[in-house]
Amino acid sequence: MFSLDFQPMFVIARLTMKEAGRRKLLFSLLVLTMLVIVFTVLGFDRLKTITDRQGQPLSPVELKGVVSQLLIVVMFMFGFVLAISTVFVASPAISSDLESGIALSMLTRPISRAEYVLGKWLGLSTLAIIYAAGAGGIELLLVNVVVGYLPPNPLVFLLYLVGHVVILLTLSLLISTRLSGMTAGVVALGAFGLAWFGGIAAGVGEAFNNSTITTVGYLTKLILPTDAFWRGAVYSLEPAAEIALFRSAGNTGRAASASPFFAAAPPTDQFLAWTAAWMVAVLALAIYSLRRREI
């Protein structure tokens, strides 16, 4: 009964990507990203000239420590802007087609609602993957060229970064099947913020051995796994020495997990499996929701 045709799915995916190009979204992002990359890389370059209190230049180990921390902050900002852009683009992806009437002539073609939703998801995910991995990768590469520092797991970092964006766009797309672009954006961004705050709450709860706060924090992570993925990304940027230092500090070290700039451990395999199941479930819900919708 439930069969998928790939051809109409690819038509919608290509159309979604073409729209981003024609509406100058890609161009704007490219210009903005280039500016950010140029300025941050210049900043990293200047780090080589700073000195300590005695007027001595920083040792390579010290410089590496500073660069690694700054890189996490820069990537945090990049991840945040990426998340907001994703919500802006994905939230109206379906609702605007329905509101404008564009969907009327398309959905009366031989294409199922499932193929339509999955086509949108595929197009948006491809855009997100190309942009997130491209911009993140270039930044890491240039920092390596300028100051000679490469985080321990750059590829794993990019995977988590892309994952956190795809999770968020899947949620936005689900909301987009029912609410207008504006409302869907507000709801998705609110959920993202809550998950982010839940991550902090989980760290605080652990530090103070408060099981209620910890549980609430972990629950939000399960409901929307974006923050857990962000922490996976941070973890892959942290030098081994830093992690060891925090781990040896016991409770204080664990308390550092409350900071969105630090992660004491990557997401577990079980959590990754949960996220995969979450993604499938949310997509299925989006398909169900659009099927039930009167157009």
Next chain:
Amino acid sequence: MASAASSAIHTAALSKRYGGVPAVADLSMTVPRGEVFGFLGPNGAGKTTSVKMLLGLTPPTSGEAWVLGSPIGDKMTRRRVGYLPELFRYQAWLAASEVLAMHCELARIPRMTWPAEIDRVLTLVGLSGRAGDRVGTFSKGMQQRLGLGVALLGRPELVVLDEPTSALDPVGRRDVREIIRHLKADGAAVFLNSHLLTEVEQVCDRVAMVNHGRVITTGRLDEVLGSGGVRVRATPLDGPARTAMERFGAVRTDPGGWVMVEGVVEAQVPDLVVAVVAAGGRVYAVEPRHQSLEERFMQLLGEPETA
């Protein structure tokens, strides 16, 4: 069901309710293949809701319907159906030819034939010079022409047009009538949703009139309209000549020396003239008259609903 399999559209007690409010109630009709069918009604009569149910955009609350022999919503049947929505909007950031190519692909038209097919429909709807222009630069009327082109791609067996001339000028309206005649000549069925009665009158073989979601009359256009009678200009307008006319139907005096003899069919007109002349009347003009669709429509809307 034979008529369900052989007709372009067949519905049996198709109904749609929003909350408790009926939008379409017990819609039962048959649109034969190759005919132009006018679906008429005032605004809010349930015309667009009916179309959306037929095309699988909105599920019916109850009842059944078949399109080209398949139950409504069947995915692959949609290859053979073209649709111009009332709310026509196409990707503003695509060129007209790109919109058409995208629909060709969705309609599974063989890729080799796209360029010729796109050229063909652009010429039909009068946009051949604008293939490469962005839809965003088009006027409302041009967008409606493009929508009509989208509906004609792949020579569908059924073309559903929902208020196809709402944004068109008189030239555009004439073009649409021509396109509908071409479609019929090619053997396609056309389901024309409209409240522009003169337009429907010029192209439709068969009509259904709906109001408040119910069909109030349906049939061939001449059946629905019936005979309006004949208008005669003659002298004298009283005496034996008038008595002669009264034998054919009720006679009413109109201004300008005319009388209207109601209920006279065209075959009776020569006899009527002979009778008037034999009674000493002098005949200057004879005009058989059909009731216009508008007159019939207003008459039906005015009648209390019996259903």
